[in-house]
Amino acid sequence: LTQKLKVRIDGEVIAASSGQTILEVARANNKYIPALCYMEGLSAVGACRLCMVEVSGVARLLPACTTPAQEGLAVTTSSPQLQSYRRIALELLFAERNHVCAVCVSSGHCELQTLAQDHGVTHVRYPYNYPRLQVDTSHQRYVLDHNRCVLCSRCVRACAEIEGAHVWDVASRGIQSRLVSELKRPWGEAKTCTSCGKCVQACPTGAMAEKGWGVEEMVKQKSVVSRLTSLRGGR
């Protein structure tokens, strides 16, 4: 049975239900908490660390997307410390791979690019990693550019939880982590892929795109994935 709760977000008392996360409560009440790996309709994994918030009485920061709302919880969504940590997280994402926005199909429609702008990231203070990464063009309709992947795993979850195919996974560890289709088979040869394209629409950057688009032309239809879940009553 869902219980009614009261939580405080940035000082304002807000009604919530048990089972909701801090991020869900905040979004339902027009309180902005940035997030990259969170997507409405998919399970939350707390991977990107952009939705970290301060909770009074808790010494460490908590990810809003995986922390359940509790009676009397008091949350701060923005502070100089949080802004500074979010900037660091964003800069490290840029430093890790080759996000060359100027020649990206998703430029102008990219969540990473927009978050960087919103957080005043005018440059990256860390040395770039410049890894040599593959671009998988083996699929007939879609392309996967590892240079632009932030490992948010939204594609993994969209494919596993909504399409039910589970083509995608993240292989290896740490800086070597890579998105793989099936057991590292090229995407075009993945037998479980239904070519539905939900992974592409769920991808926040230009890492996954439809073929045939030029720079700034790929606009994702995120709502496709979120709507499917709500049509199924959240299952």
Place this chain on the structure above:
Amino acid sequence: MDKLKLGTCWLDGCSGCHMSLLDIDEGIVALLKKADIVFGPLVDAQRYPEGVDVALVEGAVSSQDDLKLAQTVRARSKVVVALGDCAVTSNVPSMRNGIPTRKLLERIYVEGASEKPGVPVDGVPPLLRQAVPLHEVVKVDLHVPGCPPKPNAILLVLSELLEGRKPDLGTKLRFG
């Protein structure tokens, strides 16, 4: 009052940032009342002069010559601005960074050449191992991202800097 000195330079970039600078149109008239352009692709000077007030640097640092010029600009300028994504992030020039320079040059000038194959050595500066953002080799006072930065952003930056203020770019600019 003496006029201020504005220097611009073009490292490893496409000159698009300089085009965007010219796209401030009549805005340049007001700027040139306050400052003279004393160096860069828009003027004839061969040497980067001393005592420059504001320097705009376009392009990534990609060759020995880029590095030398970046250091000279830093030493002789009060305010150094990284103008555009190449100077700010190393951008497109960095797409070669995963490839060893010798392999890169051979791929283009030997394997890719239809006639007279051979890596050029005379009159061209040696490449650095990687193309890097300006702030990795010298101190940068202001970053202006964009590919290219919008003319009105450049105009705002120059107008403010020539008035001795640091422009507040806030969340106006993005990469790409």
